[in-house]
Amino acid sequence: MDYPIWDLxxxxxxxxxxxxxxxxxxxxxxxxxxLLIVVTETLAVKRDDPELRELARRSSLVLILVSTVFGAIxxxxxxxxxxxxxxxxxxxxxxxxxxxxxxxxxxxxxxIVAALVYYTTWDKISKGAHLLVGWLYxxxxxxxxxxxxxxxxxxxxxxxxxxxxxxxxxxFNPTYWPSLFLRTGIAILMATTFMVFPALKAxxxxxxxxxxxxxWWMVGGVVLSYAGFRWWEAxxxxxxxxxxxxxxxxxxxxxxxxxxxxxALTVALVFGLLILIAAPRLARAATAxxxxxxxxxxxxxxxxxREGTRKPFLIHSHMFSNGLLVSDIETINDEGVLARSGxxxxxxxxxLSMGRQVFRVQCSSCHTLDGYQSIRRALPTYDDMLAVVxxxxxxxxxxxSECAACHADVSAADMRxxxxxxxxxxxxxxMILDLNQGMIYMAVSQLYELxxxxxxxxxGEMINTAELHSSYMPPFVGTDEELEALVEYLAVLARGDDVxxxxxxxxx
Amino acid sequence: xxPNLIPAVDPAGLPAPLWLFHVLLVFTFFLHLVFMxxxxxxxxxxxxxxxxxxxxxxxxxxxxxxxLMAINNxxxxxxxxxxxxxxxxxxxxxxxxxxxxxxxxxxLWLAMLALLIAGYYAAYLYKFRGAPSRGSGGGVWLxxxxxxxxxxxxxxxxxxxxxxxxxKWGNLADGAWSVFADPTYWPRLLHFILAGLGFAxxxxxxxxxxxxxxxxxxxxxxxIARWAWRWALWTTVLQVVDxxxxxMVLPQPVLRGIMTGGVVTxxxxxxxxxxxxxxxxMLARVTNxxxxxGLVAGTLGAMILTIAIMSITRHQVRALYLEPSTAQFxxxxxxxxxxxxxxxxxxxxGLATVGYMLRRVLTSPASGADAA
Numbered sequence: 001m002d003y004p005i006w007d008l009x010x011x012x013x014x015x016x017x018x019x020x021x022x023x024x025x026x027x028x029x030x031x032x033x034x035l036l037i038v039v040t041e042t043l044a045v046k047r048d049d050p051e052l053r054e055l056a057r058r059s060s061l062v063l064i065l066v067s068t069v070f071g072a073i074x075x076x077x078x079x080x081x082x083x084x085x086x087x088x089x090x091x092x093x094x095x096x097x098x099x100x101x102x103x104x105x106x107x108x109x110x111x112i113v114a115a116l117v118y119y120t121t122w123d124k125i126s127k128g129a130h131l132l133v134g135w136l137y138x139x140x141x142x143x144x145x146x147x148x149x150x151x152x153x154x155x156x157x158x159x160x161x162x163x164x165x166x167x168x169x170x171x172f173n174p175t176y177w178p179s180l181f182l183r184t185g186i187a188i189l190m191a192t193t194f195m196v197f198p199a200l201k202a203x204x205x206x207x208x209x210x211x212x213x214x215x216w217w218m219v220g221g222v223v224l225s226y227a228g229f230r231w232w233e234a235x236x237x238x239x240x241x242x243x244x245x246x247x248x249x250x251x252x253x254x255x256x257x258x259x260x261x262x263x264a265l266t267v268a269l270v271f272g273l274l275i276l277i278a279a280p281r282l283a284r285a286a287t288a289x290x291x292x293x294x295x296x297x298x299x300x301x302x303x304x305x306r307e308g309t310r311k312p313f314l315i316h317s318h319m320f321s322n323g324l325l326v327s328d329i330e331t332i333n334d335e336g337v338l339a340r341s342g343x344x345x346x347x348x349x350x351x352l353s354m355g356r357q358v359f360r361v362q363c364s365s366c367h368t369l370d371g372y373q374s375i376r377r378a379l380p381t382y383d384d385m386l387a388v389v390x391x392x393x394x395x396x397x398x399x400x401s402e403c404a405a406c407h408a409d410v411s412a413a414d415m416r417x418x419x420x421x422x423x424x425x426x427x428x429x430x431m432i433l434d435l436n437q438g439m440i441y442m443a444v445s446q447l448y449e450l451x452x453x454x455x456x457x458x459x460g461e462m463i464n465t466a467e468l469h470s471s472y473m474p475p476f477v478g479t480d481e482e483l484e485a486l487v488e489y490l491a492v493l494a495r496g497d498d499v500x501x502x503x504x505x506x507x508x
Numbered sequence: 509x510x511p512n513l514i515p516a517v518d519p520a521g522l523p524a525p526l527w528l529f530h531v532l533l534v535f536t537f538f539l540h541l542v543f544m545x546x547x548x549x550x551x552x553x554x555x556x557x558x559x560x561x562x563x564x565x566x567x568x569x570x571x572x573x574x575x576l577m578a579i580n581n582x583x584x585x586x587x588x589x590x591x592x593x594x595x596x597x598x599x600x601x602x603x604x605x606x607x608x609x610x611x612x613x614x615x616l617w618l619a620m621l622a623l624l625i626a627g628y629y630a631a632y633l634y635k636f637r638g639a640p641s642r643g644s645g646g647g648v649w650l651x652x653x654x655x656x657x658x659x660x661x662x663x664x665x666x667x668x669x670x671x672x673x674x675x676k677w678g679n680l681a682d683g684a685w686s687v688f689a690d691p692t693y694w695p696r697l698l699h700f701i702l703a704g705l706g707f708a709x710x711x712x713x714x715x716x717x718x719x720x721x722x723x724x725x726x727x728x729x730x731x732i733a734r735w736a737w738r739w740a741l742w743t744t745v746l747q748v749v750d751x752x753x754x755x756m757v758l759p760q761p762v763l764r765g766i767m768t769g770g771v772v773t774x775x776x777x778x779x780x781x782x783x784x785x786x787x788x789x790m791l792a793r794v795t796n797x798x799x800x801x802g803l804v805a806g807t808l809g810a811m812i813l814t815i816a817i818m819s820i821t822r823h824q825v826r827a828l829y830l831e832p833s834t835a836q837f838x839x840x841x842x843x844x845x846x847x848x849x850x851x852x853x854x855x856x857x858g859l860a861t862v863g864y865m866l867r868r869v870l871t872s873p874a875s876g877a878d879a880a
Contacts, residue, residue, distance in 0.1 A: 068585050069625065079599075107854075113589075
């Protein structure tokens with residue numbers, strides 16, 4: 001909350017996804033590829049099999065071009081983007097885990113140097129020395145996963161760290177081991193999907209055998225991934241798991257993501273069994289692409305699920321997605337957001353601009369004005385109201401899409417009874433705009449009360465968000481004046497009026 | 509309303525005393541500088557050499573361009589790898605300033621990633637498609653790589669100047685481009701570019717002298733060494749001039765801070781200036797480096813030492829820039845000595861493993877059936 005806000009039409013979350021998703025795919029390939037390539041070379045040496053050796057060699061070119069370049073830069077990119085969109089969070093993580101990251105850097109050095117040497121020394125050094133380099137590469141790459149896995153899982157399940165603030169309590173948190181198991185499977189899965197492409201270049205007589213060899217690796221990767229995923233689900237605290245599983249999941253979109261994730265894994269498995277093992281003669285670049293897309297979809301789905309179940313937190317029960325600390329709620333409610341941050345105060349010259357600044361500080365980490373998770377589309381408008389009163393059909397589609405989320409206890413017919421008629425609305429549109437502003441006020445007030453509920457939650461343990469209203473939203477914090485300013489700003493947005501776009505750091 | 513634009517320090521505190529992070533930041537930044545100089549200076553130098561050679565494989569400058577870019581395929585990776593550590597440590601102790609600066613220059617800072625990817629792949633494309641040995645010419649790939657790395661240097665200097673001057677953040681928020689009008693911007697950028705060119709030229713000369721001494725392509729290597737040596741000489745001449753210019757245009761409180769900082773600030777600065785002038789004298793004494801391999805190695809060693817000392821001075825200049833701001837804050841120290849010790853042990857073990865691996869590779873050449 002203390003930092004300037006970068007206004008990004010795309011949305012910070014979307015930008016992070018664009019950088020992070022390709023990175024995790026490539027980085028897991030770098031780990032799994034390290035294992036597969038060196039095992040393949042080891043087998044080639046033992047069996048004196050030049051075709052297998054050629055597979056390892058060709059794959060190592062992919063490894064060097066994709067992982068040491070794109071993987072390394074996009075890894076730095078995650079820090080870069082995190083610093084731009086969530087500086088408080090990355091700062092909190094770094095101040096807690098700086099030695100963890102420093103240790104990962106050591107493994108990163110080993111990984112990168114070994115990768116460069118491995119690729120360069122084909123045909124130039126003894127087989128034994130080359131295999132040694134390959135194994136050292138894999139060890140370096142895997143150990144970097146061992147470290148970063150602790151920090152990633154900490155964010156979702158900080159466990160005893162919430163009570164003790166101790167490094168290792170957070171590192172070896174409840175989902176550490178299942179996640180490591182799962183990511184090991186994913187790494188093998190990613191590696192096989194990449195290595196199928198160089199395998200297609202094997203000689204006609206050996207191609208089937210080599211594809212089968214990769215197929216068994218793939219099945220192994222899928223089995224590990226599935227087992228790891230179910231283990232991960234099983235150890236999640238019920239407060240988190242109930243968001244997306246069980247008879248009545250709290251967040252249906254996340255439940256759909258879970259189904260999608262497991263179906264994608266199934267498709268990858270079926271393709272692996274059919275195309276790579278049962279009928280490798282059918283393998284083509286196109287089938288390899290489909291298989292890779294299914295594997296990526298599984299991985300992307302899991303990452304989406306992991307990120308989604310953390311909502312509304314970036315560090316569960318400690319820091320919200322907008323950088324607000326749970327422990328700061330009371331103080332900021334007393335003093336105000338604008339007293340807390342110079343950047344928020346900057347440009348807040350009247351009530352409307354104050355509302356805009358409050359929105360930027362508290363809401364813009366998830367909501368853009370008109371793009372991804374558009375706030376304007378989430379607000380009630382004159383046209384929405386008109387649609388509800390004009391739609392007389394049973395079940396009322398307009399009611400379901402515009403009102404039901406907040407008024408589940410009211411039927412469409414009852415709602416129409418309460419609202420003015422279309423003719424009355426046309427006569428006095430200002431009345432409807434005032435009504436909308438009142439609804440926005442109620443919604444923001446509920447978010448303020450949500451903050452009080454978070455503030456009252458027992459410290460030192462995971463907060464059960466499923467028990468709270470709007471369990472995926474951070475609370476509103478601030479003074480009454482700031483709350484009213486935010487409502488005014490949102491009401492202006494809901495009218496569709498143009499509101500001056502703020503510059504980085506808070507307007508002029 | 510809070511008028512202070514400087515964010516608060518992180519409430520989590522620091523997991524070691526501040527001085528330790530200062531040491532680690534300077535040391536790892538020095539490591540990064542060594543490879544960065546090779547990447548930036550080497551790519552620009554390779555471009556010049558390639559253009560001078562007309563893309564001919566039989567011209568010694570074509571050989572030089574190919575050789576430099578062959579090194580750079582590793583150099584770029586190691587620049588990124590060694591850059592990770594200072595990026596980590598700066599976020600630990602200067603996060604209030606660093607994040608704010610990157611947000612104020614967000615589009616540029618983000619663009620750095622795309623520029624880096626483009627520059628890196630362009631360097632590979634030159635190696636595989638464009639180097640004179642491939643017979644197709646490839647000045648375009650090399651130009652792309654050189655321009656990308658130059659732009660990245662521009663971005664880094666801009667971010668550095670913004671993060672060091674919180675008193676200018678208000679104005680910068682209304683127009684971040686004004687950082688390019690900072691009186692120190694261009695001399696500072698030039699200081700990095702010239703250092704890169706000088707260092708890359710010296711490494712090239714040193715390598716060519718070694719090859720010539722081994723009797724490999726004596727004629728080409730002698731010509732490469734002479735050509736690179738002249739580049740090292742003239743860029744160092746300009747570097748000394750630019751260094752004094754940069755010192756003169758520093759804000760008065762910063763310059764005063766250096767001059768009145770006693771031995772702590774004056775010793776590194778004086779040593780760096782003396783080393784710079786010494787380098788100049790060593791470079792000027794030699795016309796044919798192949799004849800004086802000892803002096804060439806000594807000059808390279810002196811330049812590495814100069815980079816190390818200047819890393820300290822650069823850090824002190826930053827501290828002086830930020831002094832009015834940092835004086836307002838104090839970190840809570842929550843030491844994690846066990847984790848730090850683990851890091852040190854693993855760093856030593858990791859570097860020893862890398863050393864063992866490289867030694868094993870260098871002592872295991874093979875041919876025929878035993879070749880991997």
